[in-house]
Amino acid sequence: xxxxxxxxxxxxxxxxxxxxxxxxxxxxxxxxxxxxxxxxxxxxxxxxxxxxxxxxxxxxxxxxxxxxxxxxxxxxxxxxxxxxxxxxxxxxxxxxxxxxxxxxxxxxxxxxxxxxxxxxxxxxxxxxxxxxxxxxxxxxxxxxxxxxxxxxxxxxxxxxxxxxxxxxxxx
Amino acid sequence: xxxxxxxxxxxxxxxxxxxxxxxxxxxxxxxxxxxxxxxxxxxxxxxxxxxxxxxxxxxxxxxxxxxxxxxxxxxxxxxxxxxxxxxxxxxxxxxxxxxxxxxxxxxxxxxxxxxxxxxxxxxxxxxxxxxxxxxxxxxxxxxxxxxxxxxxxxxxxxxxxxxxxxxxxxxxxxxxxxxxxxxxxxxxxxxxxxxxxxxxxxxxxxxxxxxxxxxxxxxxxxxxxxxxxxxxxxxxxxxxxxxxxxxxxxxxxxxxxxxxxxxxxxxxxxxxxxxxxxxxxxxxxxxxxxxxxxxxxxxxxxxxxxxxxxxxxxxxxxxxxxxxxxxxxxxxxxxxxxxxxxxxxxxxxxxxxxxxxxxxxxxxxxxxxxxxxxxxxxxxxxxxxxxxxxxxxxxxxxxxxxxxxxxxxxxxxxxxxxxxxxxxxxxxxxxxxxxxxxxxxxxxxxxxxxxxxxxxxxxxxxxxxxxxxxxxxxxxxxxxxxxxxxxxxxxxxxxxxxxxxxxxxxxxxxxxxxxxxxxxxxxxxxxxxxxxxxxxxxxxxxxxxxxxxxxxxxxxxxxxxxxxxxxxx
Ligand SMILES: Cc1ncc(C[n+]2csc(CCOP(=O)(O)OP(=O)(O)O)c2C)c(N)n1
Numbered sequence: 144x145x146x147x148x149x150x151x152x153x154x155x156x157x158x159x160x161x162x163x164x165x166x167x168x169x170x171x172x173x174x175x176x177x178x179x180x181x182x183x184x185x186x187x188x189x190x191x192x193x194x195x196x197x198x199x200x201x202x203x204x205x206x207x208x209x210x211x212x213x214x215x216x217x218x219x220x221x222x223x224x225x226x227x228x229x230x231x232x233x234x235x236x237x238x239x240x241x242x243x244x245x246x247x248x249x250x251x252x253x254x255x256x257x258x259x260x261x262x263x264x265x266x267x268x269x270x271x272x273x274x275x276x277x278x279x280x281x282x283x284x285x286x287x288x289x290x291x292x293x294x295x296x297x298x299x300x301x302x303x304x305x306x307x308x309x310x311x312x313x314x
Numbered sequence: 315x316x317x318x319x320x321x322x323x324x325x326x327x328x329x330x331x332x333x334x335x336x337x338x339x340x341x342x343x344x345x346x347x348x349x350x351x352x353x354x355x356x357x358x359x360x361x362x363x364x365x366x367x368x369x370x371x372x373x374x375x376x377x378x379x380x381x382x383x384x385x386x387x388x389x390x391x392x393x394x395x396x397x398x399x400x401x402x403x404x405x406x407x408x409x410x411x412x413x414x415x416x417x418x419x420x421x422x423x424x425x426x427x428x429x430x431x432x433x434x435x436x437x438x439x440x441x442x443x444x445x446x447x448x449x450x451x452x453x454x455x456x457x458x459x460x461x462x463x464x465x466x467x468x469x470x471x472x473x474x475x476x477x478x479x480x481x482x483x484x485x486x487x488x489x490x491x492x493x494x495x496x497x498x499x500x501x502x503x504x505x506x507x508x509x510x511x512x513x514x515x516x517x518x519x520x521x522x523x524x525x526x527x528x529x530x531x532x533x534x535x536x537x538x539x540x541x542x543x544x545x546x547x548x549x550x551x552x553x554x555x556x557x558x559x560x561x562x563x564x565x566x567x568x569x570x571x572x573x574x575x576x577x578x579x580x581x582x583x584x585x586x587x588x589x590x591x592x593x594x595x596x597x598x599x600x601x602x603x604x605x606x607x608x609x610x611x612x613x614x615x616x617x618x619x620x621x622x623x624x625x626x627x628x629x630x631x632x633x634x635x636x637x638x639x640x641x642x643x644x645x646x647x648x649x650x651x652x653x654x655x656x657x658x659x660x661x662x663x664x665x666x667x668x669x670x671x672x673x674x675x676x677x678x679x680x681x682x683x684x685x686x687x688x689x690x691x692x693x694x695x696x697x698x699x700x701x702x703x704x705x706x707x708x709x710x711x712x713x714x715x716x717x718x719x720x721x722x723x724x725x726x727x728x729x730x731x732x733x734x735x736x737x738x739x740x741x742x743x744x745x746x747x748x749x750x751x752x753x754x755x756x757x758x759x760x761x762x763x764x765x766x767x768x769x770x771x772x773x774x775x776x777x778x779x780x781x782x783x784x785x786x787x788x789x790x791x792x793x794x795x796x797x798x799x800x801x802x803x804x805x806x807x808x809x810x811x812x813x814x815x816x817x818x819x820x821x822x823x824x825x826x827x828x829x830x831x832x833x834x835x836x837x838x839x840x841x842x843x844x845x846x847x848x849x850x851x852x853x854x855x856x857x858x859x860x861x862x863x864x865x866x867x868x869x870x871x872x873x874x875x876x877x878x879x880x881x882x883x
Contacts, residue, residue: 166436208624214623214624215623
């Protein structure tokens with residue numbers, strides 16, 4: 144497959160909050176060789192439903208198949224490629240960096256301010272920073288802070304929602 | 315009244331109208347069996363004891379494929395469940411409606427690596443339409459209702475229900491209520507085709523000059539043979555069937571150009587390749603049908619009718635898709651054609667038929683007649699004649715399967731029962747049992763090979779127990795013939811492990827199981843043996859035909875080739 148055709152897509156999935164539902168989605172992707180860049184899942188305002196945001200890459204035909212195959216899963220209530228229209232994406236990251244001296248602390252604090260991040264824990268010469276934003280912002284923050292010793296990074300994976308009154312609901 | 319889980323299980327089966335259940339007992343399902351036996355005594359449900367869980371599931375498949383009912387099977391936990399997996403995967407690939415019950419260890423032991431515990435819900439997840447682990451006796455009835463509903467609606471498929479032993483015992487009881495209807499917000503299998511798609515399809519049909527109708531198992535599953543015949547004959551278009559679709563259109567009709575695909579007829583594949591319109595109905599453009607996708611039917615526009623939206627434009631991009639059940643869609647197409655009162659260009663169609671007739675003249679299924687050794691093709695041909703084309707034919711997987719598909723001309727749907735998608739050796743004999751149990755008075759044959767028959771040979775015991783007078787037609791070439799053929803063509807005749815050393819004496823083997831065994835070594839004896847077997851409606855005949863060892867299946871599309879690049883004899 145040609146590289147340029149492999150567009151990034153953000154897919155929202157509403158599914159029954161049943162045991163094994165997550166593994167049905169994960170299993171579908173591995174069995175059919177689709178890639179998963181990130182996947183998040185949590186309950187919704189309706190406790191019987193979970194909402195999943197899945198980021199994948201593929202050409203148009205593959206994405207169409209992915210949507211159809213997801214729809215075919217019995218537990219899946221509704222599916223939407225929210226990247227097809229106006230939408231918002233956010234991801235959360237924790238990043239733990241070494242803050243050995245005053246210079247270093249000041250430099251990190253500056254970056255935290257610029258990126259509107261927050262230091263949420265300071266201990267044993269380490270800062271734990273929380274950053275939220277889209278994927279590019281988080282990537283940019285990681286490169287901005289790269290000069291310091293990064294001890295650990297945790298990213299939540301992307302969550303997404305359509306702009307306006309559109310909502311993914313049980314049909 | 316409060317019932318135990320096991321009692322509820324039986325009541326649900328009755329409510330679903332289940333008459334026959336195939337299975338094999340074990341520790342985790344003993345409470346269920348206890349109730350099943352009582353139900354059998356009351357004359358409510360008949361349990362058929364297979365000799366291996368794979369056999370039980372294939373038998374349930376044969377039962378389902380030859381009727382319009384789902385197949386039902388029950389097996390125990392652990393090895394019982396894993397033995398059933400091949401059958402379940404087979405049913406998944408061929409969209410066979412099945413409900414399979416597996417016993418599970420008691421809830422408090424799940425996850426403990428308990429004796430005979432496997433995560434069968436996890437194991438089967440990729441090869442079921444859906445599966446359930448029931449965790450409360452109160453959920454048994456609704457889960458069973460859902461399972462039957464899911465298995466039999468939309469694109470059918472196998473559904474598995476895993477039931478822990480402790481919710482079937484006598485301590486756990488609850489009020490029984492079988493839901494009359496179901497609402498599942500996540501599953502809406504009834505899809506009505508869009509009118510605009512019908513319009514578009516009819517436009518394309520009316521503009522076609524070199525059309526072909528290509529139909530698959532979906533037509534049979536939808537029970538749409540009559541509608542298909544009407545549609546096809548009205549248009550006078552050529553029609554081809556896939557391996558799974560044989561019998562949907564009468565094979566002896568003049569518009570039928572034979573099966574297509576890897577071992578399809580020359581005329582079917584050439585007609586596909588040179589067509590300008592393909593009307594695909596309940597077929598899924600499987601790789602055994604398309605050959606090399608890059609070379610697939612370069613001039614053809616494609617209409618695709620399928621109940622499963624995911625089948626559409628999966629392998630081949632289509633120009634017009636109609637999502638819906640085949641039967642109503644065919645009715646709508648015919649209705650719209652009638653309303654328009656127009657027909658496609660008849661001169662072009664006549665010219666197209668002329669080209670097709672020329673391809674047919676090649677007589678691609680010809681074979682040199684039997685001399686010393688019997689030709690397998692001849693046996694199938696004779697069997698078709700002698701059984702008046704009216705036998706149910708189950709088959710295993712290999713050369714014999716292709717010869718059966720090529721030489722038995724199926725005029726009726728649901729008569730040809732084979733493992734197409736998974737290609738499971740061992741399918742034939744147990745599937746034939748399921749068919750015979752569903753149709754006690756019909757002729758039921760199993761066309762098999764010396765390799766395949768040994769994969770579920772133990773089921774000869776089941777046939778004896780239930781007096782199933784099958785006609786087993788073993789095309790014994792001493793080889794894993796299809797493997798040998800590939801090795802001859804593509805591996806410089808290095809017949810690696812494809813010679814069947816140490817074959818048993820099948821005649822004695824059949825006799826040991828209480829059946830009739832005959833070995834036939836001369837062409838002159840073929841007819842007599844087939845007649846004898848067909849005439850005897852009481853006993854199972856194992857006809858061991860010693861056939862030409864290195865015969866090949868022709869025509870053949872080699873891997874990577876297009877439909878117009880067949881290897882012909
Ligand atoms: C369970 C299983 N194992 C292996 C295969 C691969 N396979 C396909 S055809 C074939 C040979 C079948 O031999 P036989 O049943 O004797 O039939 P013949 O081709 O000789 O007619 C084999 C091994 C298969 N289809 N199924």
